[in-house]
Amino acid sequence: MCGVRAGGGSNDVQWCFSQVKGAIDDDVAEADIISTVEFNHSGELLATGDKGGRVVIFQQEIENKSQPQCRSEYNVYSTFQSHEPEFDYLKSLEIEEKINKIRWLPQKNAAQFLLSTNDKTIKLWKISERDKRPEGYNLKEEDGRYIDPNTVTALRVPVFRPMDLMVEASPRRVFANAHTYHINSISINSDHETYLSADDLRINLWHQEITDRSFNIVDIKPANMEELTEVITAAEFHPHQCNTFVYSSSKGTIRLCDMRESALCDKYSKLFEEPEDPSNRSFFSEIISSISDVKFSHNGRYMMTRDYLSVKIWDLNMENRPVETYQVHEYLRSKLCSLYENDCIFDKFECCWNGNDSVVMTGSYNNFFRMFDRGQRRDMTLEASRESSKPRQVLKPRKVCAGGKRKKDEISVDSLDFNKKILHTAWHPQDNIIAVATTNNLYIFQDKVN
Amino acid sequence: MINTMECAVDAQSLISISLRKIHNSRTQRGGIKLHKNLLVSYVLRNARQVYMNEKYAEIYRMQQYEEVMTVCNEIQELNPLDLAEDCEEQSGDCCGNVGVSEPASLCCALLPVSHLAAVQSAHIQAPSACSAPLSLQSDEVCKETEPSFYRSCCAEAYPVSNCDFSPVNNNLHCNKTTVLDLDTHVVTTVENGYLHQDCCASLQQCCQSAQSPAKKRKVDFEYYISDIEEVSDFTPCKRAKFEDCSYANSEHLDTSNISNLISIFGSGFSGLVSRQSDFEQALNGQFCSKQALASLGAWTRAIVAF
Numbered sequence: 001m002c003g004v005r006a007g008g009g010s011n012d013v014q015w016c017f018s019q020v021k022g023a024i025d026d027d028v029a030e031a032d033i034i035s036t037v038e039f040n041h042s043g044e045l046l047a048t049g050d051k052g053g054r055v056v057i058f059q060q061e062i063e064n065k066s067q068p069q070c071r072s073e074y075n076v077y078s079t080f081q082s083h084e085p086e087f088d089y090l091k092s093l094e095i096e097e098k099i100n101k102i103r104w105l106p107q108k109n110a111a112q113f114l115l116s117t118n119d120k121t122i123k124l125w126k127i128s129e130r131d132k133r134p135e136g137y138n139l140k141e142e143d144g145r146y147i148d149p150n151t152v153t154a155l156r157v158p159v160f161r162p163m164d165l166m167v168e169a170s171p172r173r174v175f176a177n178a179h180t181y182h183i184n185s186i187s188i189n190s191d192h193e194t195y196l197s198a199d200d201l202r203i204n205l206w207h208q209e210i211t212d213r214s215f216n217i218v219d220i221k222p223a224n225m226e227e228l229t230e231v232i233t234a235a236e237f238h239p240h241q242c243n244t245f246v247y248s249s250s251k252g253t254i255r256l257c258d259m260r261e262s263a264l265c266d267k268y269s270k271l272f273e274e275p276e277d278p279s280n281r282s283f284f285s286e287i288i289s290s291i292s293d294v295k296f297s298h299n300g301r302y303m304m305t306r307d308y309l310s311v312k313i314w315d316l317n318m319e320n321r322p323v324e325t326y327q328v329h330e331y332l333r334s335k336l337c338s339l340y341e342n343d344c345i346f347d348k349f350e351c352c353w354n355g356n357d358s359v360v361m362t363g364s365y366n367n368f369f370r371m372f373d374r375g376q377r378r379d380m381t382l383e384a385s386r387e388s389s390k391p392r393q394v395l396k397p398r399k400v401c402a403g404g405k406r407k408k409d410e411i412s413v414d415s416l417d418f419n420k421k422i423l424h425t426a427w428h429p430q431d432n433i434i435a436v437a438t439t440n441n442l443y444i445f446q447d448k449v450n
Numbered sequence: 451m452i453n454t455m456e457c458a459v460d461a462q463s464l465i466s467i468s469l470r471k472i473h474n475s476r477t478q479r480g481g482i483k484l485h486k487n488l489l490v491s492y493v494l495r496n497a498r499q500v501y502m503n504e505k506y507a508e509i510y511r512m513q514q515y516e517e518v519m520t521v522c523n524e525i526q527e528l529n530p531l532d533l534a535e536d537c538e539e540q541s542g543d544c545c546g547n548v549g550v551s552e553p554a555s556l557c558c559a560l561l562p563v564s565h566l567a568a569v570q571s572a573h574i575q576a577p578s579a580c581s582a583p584l585s586l587q588s589d590e591v592c593k594e595t596e597p598s599f600y601r602s603c604c605a606e607a608y609p610v611s612n613c614d615f616s617p618v619n620n621n622l623h624c625n626k627t628t629v630l631d632l633d634t635h636v637v638t639t640v641e642n643g644y645l646h647q648d649c650c651a652s653l654q655q656c657c658q659s660a661q662s663p664a665k666k667r668k669v670d671f672e673y674y675i676s677d678i679e680e681v682s683d684f685t686p687c688k689r690a691k692f693e694d695c696s697y698a699n700s701e702h703l704d705t706s707n708i709s710n711l712i713s714i715f716g717s718g719f720s721g722l723v724s725r726q727s728d729f730e731q732a733l734n735g736q737f738c739s740k741q742a743l744a745s746l747g748a749w750t751r752a753i754v755a756f
Contacts, residue, residue: 091481093480093481094479094480094481095480095481096479096480098480119480119481181484182480182481182483182484182485200484200485201484228484228488229488230488231484231485231488233485250485250488250489282496283461283464283493283496283497283500284493284496285496286489286492286493286496287489287492287493290485290489337464340464340467340493341467343471346486346489
């Protein structure tokens, strides 16, 4: 690998612009809006899904393998249409083709496999390479036209010859008709055989090979829908314990379940909840406490949750409060009314860990994204913008002025662009390479190579 | 309590914004988003709570003003000489102005809640197990409060439909509220959702029966409000006489009925437990502000228990 190792804290790392993918013009086509970003387990492949139902996969190509210090670039590897818009005639509902989540399967052979899901259907895709093709058919011309057998005078054996690399994506499994409500999460189990899918009220367990049935393991739908008070917002399997998974709720709670306890995991093993601060109570308290993302740390000891204003790190052994809380954009607390009116308060931000669980990252508005170094107790705000996208340009830390006198280079809260939001970010599993999705562009930043 | 200071948008605007969002979500691509609508319903509930609290306070303030004006008008109709004599006689017995006004402000704050309690109890509990005159009083008062309560809550807070926000229903989150039944003096816990359904179901009845008791209600309230608030020298006993005259129905109200009314609505809310002592206090015109303050907490805890 290149000399870009996940080092210490963010003060050691200087982030540089590496690449930007996507259209340059400001007029954003809705179909191009990026809806999910995910590195595979080796970090060699980076997949994005968009609102138009397409998946684009980038592959890392090392520029110069001989040199120890090198830069790596991600180039388009494969593009395919994963989901199409559908219409449920029975309910008169249109099913969006937007890709909600992509999850890579651990690699078992030469081919790559990923799961992609929209609101209702999960698909298993096989991405394979073809770099040879057979040539020398007896009954077919090179261009594919058939030869009249009567004109054949001699026989030859077709041989494989090298060809330009072709990457093919083919749907291998379609897991459909298992969710009444909108799917928000998929998570692959460490047993490499099963995976879960979660919608607003239920979580189903699937076998990767079996598409015609799934097991329901969590069901929080009340007998009377009028008594509904919370929904499931995210779910994930533990990275090592194949019997353990967590799911977060709109009420700000996380439940850890053990599948060995019972077939239906409605009763949780652990409930993680922090009591609400009564002095912060507002009209919007319920909205901002709703958890939008939950992610286990790589070592499996912690989990991170993201609500509207903060990121919280939980120790799996302590249920009554998080061990760390980081404010992402506390200056928005006084703006909740406006954010409610323009619907921004419903934005679902994701979060991610770096390779060694020392730094966490999440997005914000104005194309800002935030990093929190857990060990050094430092935080940093960076911006993904075309202006700072000269090759290898070091990103300058940004600062938002919450009130009072605005210093030079600071941005006031009122001049933040709430249409420019970073909801999806991903961190390379080993190196300091991050992928940050703005509305329709994908930015790749790397640690500065000295 | 919800901190409304941060929000420039008032509760009513939030209610209409929320309803608009719910309405728009029905036509959004991809179907109704359960999560978003649930969150919007929480905002709706919070805004409704604040709005109703503000409405109660406003109604109470308006009532006070109207009743004070009515008293003034009626005073002018009476023989001024009689009143002057009473004043001179009773001035010594009356509490100082300071003592009287304090409980009044507390009562102002409390009354909206006690309205709620009165209405809720009238709704939930069948009027029973009380002395006839008392129940008559209470029922009248309770029923009379209903029209204004329901009209304000149902007519204005829910312009779209009568309590039906399907798929978002007010019953989504039933808050438990502790209420005091003013008939039986029993503290019970009811669910707001249930209450609300009843509220709208009987809206018709309330509105229809609104007319005649209105005047009576005014008189009832004016009775104790002016008693508490005014700087005047009138005592409850004298009040009773005065009340007698102004009732259209000319029902005979003896002092025990009136004292019960005081103990219910007066500043000495410990009348819940020991009405008798309050009655005596009230009759003596010694509204003790300390007592009111002491019982305030209990009352608040009893009623405002979300």
